[in-house]
Amino acid sequence: MQPFAFSSTPxxxxxxxxxxxxxxxxxxxxxxxxxxxxNEGRTVQRLEYEAFEALALKEGERIVNEAVARFGVTHAxxxxxxxxxxxxxxxxxxxxxxxxxxxxxxxxxYIIDAVKHRVPIWKKEHYTDGDSGWVNCERCAAAAHEHDxxxxxxxxxxxxxxxxxxxxxxPVHDYSRQIALPxxxxxxxxxxxxxxxxxxxxxxxxxxxxxxxxxxxxxxLGIVDGDVVEASNLHRQPLYGVADVxxxxxxxxxxxxxxxxxxVRLEVHETLATAENIxxxxxxxxxxxxxxxxxxAKFLVSDAVVRALKPAVFASVHQYEGQVQVYRPLPxxxxxxxxxxxxxxxxxxxxxxxxxxxxxxxxxxxxxxAMQVLKRLLGLDAGEAPSLVTVDLLSLExxxxxxxxxxxxxxxxxxxxxxxxxxxAPLELEFGTLAEAFESGLELVDIRETWERMHDPxxxxxxxxxxxxxxxxxxxxFPTEGRYLIVCAHGVRSLSVTEQxxxxxxxxxxxxxxxxxxxxx
Amino acid sequence: xxxIEIQYFAVLRERAGVSRELVETAAATAADLYDELAARxxxxxxxxxxRVAVNDxxxxxxxxxxxxxxxVFIPPVAGG
Numbered sequence: 001m002q003p004f005a006f007s008s009t010p011x012x013x014x015x016x017x018x019x020x021x022x023x024x025x026x027x028x029x030x031x032x033x034x035x036x037x038x039n040e041g042r043t044v045q046r047l048e049y050e051a052f053e054a055l056a057l058k059e060g061e062r063i064v065n066e067a068v069a070r071f072g073v074t075h076a077x078x079x080x081x082x083x084x085x086x087x088x089x090x091x092x093x094x095x096x097x098x099x100x101x102x103x104x105x106x107x108x109x110y111i112i113d114a115v116k117h118r119v120p121i122w123k124k125e126h127y128t129d130g131d132s133g134w135v136n137c138e139r140c141a142a143a144a145h146e147h148d149x150x151x152x153x154x155x156x157x158x159x160x161x162x163x164x165x166x167x168x169x170x171p172v173h174d175y176s177r178q179i180a181l182p183x184x185x186x187x188x189x190x191x192x193x194x195x196x197x198x199x200x201x202x203x204x205x206x207x208x209x210x211x212x213x214x215x216x217x218x219x220x221l222g223i224v225d226g227d228v229v230e231a232s233n234l235h236r237q238p239l240y241g242v243a244d245v246x247x248x249x250x251x252x253x254x255x256x257x258x259x260x261x262x263x264v265r266l267e268v269h270e271t272l273a274t275a276e277n278i279x280x281x282x283x284x285x286x287x288x289x290x291x292x293x294x295x296x297a298k299f300l301v302s303d304a305v306v307r308a309l310k311p312a313v314f315a316s317v318h319q320y321e322g323q324v325q326v327y328r329p330l331p332x333x334x335x336x337x338x339x340x341x342x343x344x345x346x347x348x349x350x351x352x353x354x355x356x357x358x359x360x361x362x363x364x365x366x367x368x369x370a371m372q373v374l375k376r377l378l379g380l381d382a383g384e385a386p387s388l389v390t391v392d393l394l395s396l397e398x399x400x401x402x403x404x405x406x407x408x409x410x411x412x413x414x415x416x417x418x419x420x421x422x423x424x425a426p427l428e429l430e431f432g433t434l435a436e437a438f439e440s441g442l443e444l445v446d447i448r449e450t451w452e453r454m455h456d457p458x459x460x461x462x463x464x465x466x467x468x469x470x471x472x473x474x475x476x477x478f479p480t481e482g483r484y485l486i487v488c489a490h491g492v493r494s495l496s497v498t499e500q501x502x503x504x505x506x507x508x509x510x511x512x513x514x515x516x517x518x519x520x521x
Numbered sequence: 522x523x524x525i526e527i528q529y530f531a532v533l534r535e536r537a538g539v540s541r542e543l544v545e546t547a548a549a550t551a552a553d554l555y556d557e558l559a560a561r562x563x564x565x566x567x568x569x570x571x572r573v574a575v576n577d578x579x580x581x582x583x584x585x586x587x588x589x590x591x592x593v594f595i596p597p598v599a600g601g
Binding site: 201203204205206291292293294295298315316317318319321322323339340341342344355357362388390392394395399400401402403404473474 | 530
């Protein structure tokens with residue numbers, strides 16, 4: 001039988017039930033939706049159902065197939081009435097046969113909930129006072145979600161309670177509160193489900209971005225992060241827990257987000273964004289959200305989205321403040337380089353590790369980024385002028401500064417992200433252990449902050465310590481000659497310092513690739 | 522002399538010790554104003570790394586100032 005069909009004549013549930021029979025099935029669950037004589041305090045005389053049939057059939061079939069795949073049931077089908085129905089008539093029928101009852105209940109519930117949310121069917125109620133009105137079924141599904149308002153009857157040969165908690169299967173994600181917005185609606189929800197978004201960095205900004213985009217039902221989310229969860233991240237990245245410390249961020253984020261919403265396809269990219277991989281990553285997504293904590297990565301992303309003609313949302317925080325910038329690949333929209341022609345150097349203005357930050361600051365800016373993504377995908381940004389928005393969480397002041405494309409900007413110049421030119425020594429060196437690094441003949445220089453060194457194991461300490469904050473503020477100066485290996489926690493700050501020192505004429509200076517985190521103990 | 526309202530962000534706010542101030546200045550352009558304030562507050566950030574906005578619009582450093590202008594100095598921010 002067809003997985004999903006419409007009928008303008010009364011449904012014959014007994015015949016349908018027979019078609020689901022299977023010698024391997026140990027149970028059968030069905031749901032019947034009946035026409036009820038009242039709705040929201042008004043007495044209903046009869047109903048009319050109308051559907052956008054071509055679309056509705058496709059979506060209905062998709063739902064039934066999803067349920068079969070997701071719950072592993074034997075057979076499933078759904079039939080919906082169209083046309084005029086009297087009180088007590090059968091309006092919708094769902095039947096599922098399965099090896100065990102648990103998955104049959106779960107699949108049945110999944111199908112009826114999803115049909116009410118996703119299939120374009122409208123219901124016109126005729127009231128006893130002669131009045132009538134169209135009711136969108138997804139609205140009535142939203143209400144049913146909170147308090148079962150009783151126009152449904154469940155038929156099952158087994159315990160009724162399991163319909164509500166079907167053996168550990170999570171209830172279906174419900175988008176009704178955003179669909180209820182006139183600017184969103186079912187069409188908007190479909191746009192979100194069809195969209196793909198790449199989130200670069202799963203830290204203080206990335207966590208709320210990922211959470212709200214996954215919750216909103218973005219179809220495909222890519223997560224780029226090469227770090228592991230650290231205990232010092234948790235205060236501003238509450239997607240992670242203490243038990244996650246030491247585990248790779250991108251994978252852990254995907255795990256928690258999967259628990260939040262199974263509708264979203266999550267793609268884990270366990271890597272830092274690099275000049276080598278950024279174009280390939282960006283290519284596969286509709287939109288990019290830049291959530292890293294360093295200029296190197298920010299400019300890498302900006303250059304890549306300019307080349308790929310993709311929209312992007314950038315944000316940064318510093319202590320109690322932050323900035324948000326939306327990029328659109330339109331002729332008059334500025335890129336990151338238009339705004340900052342002299343690519344800023346990392347370390348000149350602090351990142352979270354150096355400058356300190358309260359959790360709600362990146363959370364606010366990240367939520368603003370997520371909102372800009374939804375705005376773009378839903379087309380709610382018509383007529384918006386390009387701008388940089390500054391937010392001060394202490395004074396609660398925001399400021400929208402109108403920005404323009406810089407005619408002198410070449411938009412994707414590899415200035416800040418320059419990789420070593422041919423013939424020039426590599427910027428980064430890789431070592432297996434700290435001992436090997438010491439044996440290299442280079443002098444190791446630890447540029448981490450003092451507090452970052454407090455938990456270094458004894459015997460594995462780097463004697464030469466020039467904290468980046470002191471270097472940047474000019475309290476200490478880097479020697480003008482010598483052979484050095486610059487070391488930090490993850491190799492991002494050290495690479496930036498190495499580039500600056502090379503630019504100042506120091507030739508034998510290198511960055512420890514991946515930082516101390518990449519070494520074997 | 523023009524009376525100009527100034528707002529600072531991020532490291533500039535830290536160096537200045539205030540997030541906004543009202544100054545009486547003879548500075549003719551945004552660049553002159555920054556140089557004057559950088560000397561007073563010891564900003565240490567080269568002008569080329571910053572952006573200036575006048576009356577809520579990004580402006581060139583050569584922009585001429587008028588009494589009552591609101592000037593914002595914005596350093597780039599990297600934290601995430």
